[in-house]
Amino acid sequence: MSLYGYSAKIGENQVPAQAYDLNCSYKDLTQVARAVKNKPVRIARKILQNAIDKAMPIRYFTYNTRIGHRPQLGGQKGRYPIKEAKMALKLLNSAVSNALNKGFDEKNLFVKTAAAYKQNTIPRYKRFFATSVTLGYGRQAIRADYETARLELILESKEPAVKREARRAGAKPAEKTVEKPSEKKAEEKKPEARKEIKADEKKGEKPQAKKEEQKPAEKKPVEKADKASPVKVQQPIKTNVEVSDAERLMLGKQKQ
Numbered sequence: 001m002s003l004y005g006y007s008a009k010i011g012e013n014q015v016p017a018q019a020y021d022l023n024c025s026y027k028d029l030t031q032v033a034r035a036v037k038n039k040p041v042r043i044a045r046k047i048l049q050n051a052i053d054k055a056m057p058i059r060y061f062t063y064n065t066r067i068g069h070r071p072q073l074g075g076q077k078g079r080y081p082i083k084e085a086k087m088a089l090k091l092l093n094s095a096v097s098n099a100l101n102k103g104f105d106e107k108n109l110f111v112k113t114a115a116a117y118k119q120n121t122i123p124r125y126k127r128f129f130a131t132s133v134t135l136g137y138g139r140q141a142i143r144a145d146y147e148t149a150r151l152e153l154i155l156e157s158k159e160p161a162v163k164r165e166a167r168r169a170g171a172k173p174a175e176k177t178v179e180k181p182s183e184k185k186a187e188e189k190k191p192e193a194r195k196e197i198k199a200d201e202k203k204g205e206k207p208q209a210k211k212e213e214q215k216p217a218e219k220k221p222v223e224k225a226d227k228a229s230p231v232k233v234q235q236p237i238k239t240n241v242e243v244s245d246a247e248r249l250m251l252g253k254q255k256q
Contacts, residue, residue, distance in 0.1 A: 006152055008113050013160060015102060015109075017095035018152040019087065020119055026149035027063040028081040029116035032088050033151065034061065037114040041096055041155070044111050048092070051085040058085070088151060095153050103161035113154035122146040 003020060010016050022029070032051070035058050036044040050056035057070045057078035070078040092111075099109055126144045 004150060004152075006113075006154065007115055008154060010154065011156070013104075013157045014112060015095055015099040015104065015155045015157075016152070017091055017098055017155075018150065019091045019094075020148070020150040022087055022119075022149045022151060024084050024087060024149055025081075026116055026118040026147065028079070028084045029088070029149050029151055031058055031060050031063070031079075032081055032084045033114035033116045033153075035059065036088065036092070036111050038111060040110045041092070041106060044092060045089065048085045048089040051080055052082050052089070054080050054082075088153075091151055091153055095155050099155055099157065103163060104157040105159065108158040109155045110158075111153060112156035113152070115152055117150045119148040119150045122148075 004018065006016055006018070032048070035047055035051075039047065047056070047058075051058050056072055057080050059070075059073050059076050059078045060067055064077040067077040067079060069075050072078075096106060096109065100106060122145060124144060124146050125142055
């Protein structure tokens with residue numbers, strides 16, 4: 001149970017995280033929280049890391065008296081709150097780990113709520129006394145109160161969480177399937193064909209099979225004779241043999 005409550009109600013798909021007793025400026029922390037609000041986790045990390053590396057300043061909407069204008073922000077006022085950005089990045093990583101432990105996917109997380117508050121004011125004296133030339137002899141010359149801050153983050157997921165048992169089995173969240181119109185029409189036509197087949201079976205008639213389409217006979221290629229090969233021509237056999245007169249006489253003498 002956290003020591004302090006949250007400024008918003010925690011929903012079903014939300015994961016909270018907070019840090020308190022932070023030794024930093026609550027004014028700078030409010031501007032850092034405003035920079036990452038309503039941003040995906042990936043972009044929020046990039047914004048904080050750029051501020052730490054002094055690559056891109058954080059814009060100051062309030063508490064911006066005597067703050068320089070930055071060309072990276074289009075001439076708007078901004079700073080590099082490195083100390084506050086490190087604390088916000090550490091808390092963001094803690095919130096993401098809480099979300100992963102509950103079964104949420106990091107790709108679907110974004111910062112729903114980010115807020116910073118002034119927590120405690122502890123009175124203390126300055127280490128070095130300021131002379132009357134610079135500050136005078138009032139309270140500001142001898143007092144330097146110690147102030148702490150508090151930061152809260154609430155992450156929200158676009159999809160519901162997966163239970164721990166399902167995660168161990170390697171299950172994924174159910175995906176919505178959309179039926180195509182062509183599939184619906186095919187399913188509607190199937191029952192009509194089944195009814196016709198059942199009606200034929202009741203009458204004792206078998207459903208007629210579709211006649212196979214007769215394919216045209218394939219023509220065999222005609223082999224052409226080679227011009228170079230010689231063609232043999234059979235000569236007709238002579239059946240009637242002509243016999244001369246001399247041969248007839250010889251045949252008659254042999255018979256005698």
